[in-house]
Amino acid sequence: MRFAAAVVAACCAVGTASGGVARAQDSLSTSLTGAKGDPARGRAIVTNRQLGLCLLCHSGPFPEERFQGNLAPDLAGTGKRWSEGQLRLRIVDSSRINPATIMPAYHRTDGLARVAPAWRGKPVLSAEQIEDVVAFLTTLKD
Numbered sequence: 001m002r003f004a005a006a007v008v009a010a011c012c013a014v015g016t017a018s019g020g021v022a023r024a025q026d027s028l029s030t031s032l033t034g035a036k037g038d039p040a041r042g043r044a045i046v047t048n049r050q051l052g053l054c055l056l057c058h059s060g061p062f063p064e065e066r067f068q069g070n071l072a073p074d075l076a077g078t079g080k081r082w083s084e085g086q087l088r089l090r091i092v093d094s095s096r097i098n099p100a101t102i103m104p105a106y107h108r109t110d111g112l113a114r115v116a117p118a119w120r121g122k123p124v125l126s127a128e129q130i131e132d133v134v135a136f137l138t139t140l141k142d
């Protein structure tokens with residue numbers, strides 16, 4: 001019984017703490033460039049196998065693309081499920097929502113291990129590219 005009580009106490013303490021943090025960090029509401037991105041350029045980044053690599057893990061409404069991933073949720077409807085700010089945070093650094101995620105942080109340069117010198121300090125996608133991807137994902141309403 002004492003064990004059960006301790007587990008409940010630990011669980012609920014964690015629940016409150018992470019619940020508060022999750023709410024505060026669930027979204028990045030300000031554009032990284034101060035401007036709206038371009039959805040057509042964003043679509044091209046998402047389907048590009050060198051740049052975004054999104055389709056390595058995700059599938060989505062891209063009928064022309066063969067071999068889409070099945071390690072992550074389908075991107076169809078993401079613009080309905082998530083707000084623009086929630087999408088931005090998920091692309092910039094998904095590990096801020098799920099520390100164990102396999103999704104790369106596309107716009108983070110700190111806290112990374114074993115980065116080759118040529119890539120240090122350079123995010124995978126630029127601020128402008130992030131905004132293009134976010135602008136595209138917000139159009140995926142169904």
Ligand code: HEC
Nearest residue numbers: 052053054056057071072073078090094098101102103104
């Ligand atoms: C290595 C695999 C991987 C890659 C590459 C990847 N993701 Fe993800 N992504 C995931 C996983 C897994 C999740 C589910 C949530 C989690 O585990 O963090 C996710 C979640 C998401 C979500 C939230 C989806 C939802 O409806 O819950 C969005 C939006 C998203 N990814 C967009 C992208 C975009 C855009 C790219 C490319 C720029 C990308 N992802 C690249 C693995 C990946």
